[in-house]
Amino acid sequence: MTDKFKKVPGDADTRILSSEERKIGDYDALIQLWSWDGIMGGSVIFANEDVAGLDEDEITQIVKASGFVRKEASVEANKSDSGYTFCSFGRSDLED
Numbered sequence: 001m002t003d004k005f006k007k008v009p010g011d012a013d014t015r016i017l018s019s020e021e022r023k024i025g026d027y028d029a030l031i032q033l034w035s036w037d038g039i040m041g042g043s044v045i046f047a048n049e050d051v052a053g054l055d056e057d058e059i060t061q062i063v064k065a066s067g068f069v070r071k072e073a074s075v076e077a078n079k080s081d082s083g084y085t086f087c088s089f090g091r092s093d094l095e096d
Contacts, residue, residue, distance in 0.1 A: 014034050030044075045086055047083065
């Protein structure tokens with residue numbers, strides 16, 4: 001993992017099933033699949049500094065256009081104070 005994503009915060013109750021760095025459009029991203037309290041899901045994570053000029057709706061559209069999740073997927077973007085933007089989606093929203 002590059003230094004950019006070394007400080008991504010985690011939750012003690014969340015089990016990371018896979019974690020992989022990729023380019024989403026022009027942006028570096030960390031893709032994580034996880035399990036929490038019997039729920040499986042995923043997150044596309046960006047460094048806030050990389051997406052500073054974008055609002056959460058624009059970031060959601062970039063994730064949907066990436067081909068990584070289904071276009072009809074419910075994706076929620078949240079710019080956090082941790083220095084990262086998290087775009088969460090359900091496991092069933094992954095493209096095959």
